[in-house]
Amino acid sequence: MEDLNTIMKIRTATLNDLDALTAVEAECFPAAEAATKKDFENRLAYYADHFWLMFDENDKLIAFVDGMVTDEADLTDEMYEKGEMHNENGAWQMIFGVNTIPSCRKKGYAGELIKAAIEDARKQGRKLVLTCKDKLIHYYAKFGFVNEGVSPSVHGNVVWYQMRLTF
Numbered sequence: 001m002e003d004l005n006t007i008m009k010i011r012t013a014t015l016n017d018l019d020a021l022t023a024v025e026a027e028c029f030p031a032a033e034a035a036t037k038k039d040f041e042n043r044l045a046y047y048a049d050h051f052w053l054m055f056d057e058n059d060k061l062i063a064f065v066d067g068m069v070t071d072e073a074d075l076t077d078e079m080y081e082k083g084e085m086h087n088e089n090g091a092w093q094m095i096f097g098v099n100t101i102p103s104c105r106k107k108g109y110a111g112e113l114i115k116a117a118i119e120d121a122r123k124q125g126r127k128l129v130l131t132c133k134d135k136l137i138h139y140y141a142k143f144g145f146v147n148e149g150v151s152p153s154v155h156g157n158v159v160w161y162q163m164r165l166t167f
Contacts, residue, residue: 008054008056024064035096054113067117091125131163
């Protein structure tokens with residue numbers, strides 16, 4: 001199979017990506033869990049370089065991963081809405097969302113973005129934390145994330161599991 005990075009373009013975000021990010025998020029998550037346009041505007045103001053965006057050959061956003069950097073070792077619900085909590089010198093790369101539009105799922109795109117986020121974190125001397133639903137624990141484990149059990153997060157009134165990747 002051809003290398004996905006030669007087919008798809010991956011880059012970090014700018015404020016110009018706001019509408020596309022909001023649209024993809026709305027396709028990927030129920031309203032109670034999805035970040036809003038205001039949320040993304042706030043996140044982009046503080047950590048646009050911690051968004052990994054994938055575009056198709058027509059320059060359409062098809063997938064992205066995002067999250068702030070912090071010295072807090074656990075992902076909290078407060079982080080989703082407060083971009084000002086980002087600390088560029090922090091030890092932990094949080095992953096808030098792994099999004100792929102439904103028509104592009106099961107093709108390895110999200111995996112490529114996760115690998116890009118992991119590699120960037122490794123180069124920056126950081127470790128990673130994410131939360132996921134129980135049905136995705138095995139997926140993230142493939143990348144080396146270790147399940148720590150139920151997270152204190154109640155984002156969207158859902159049960160989340162915290163997973164951690166250290167090097």
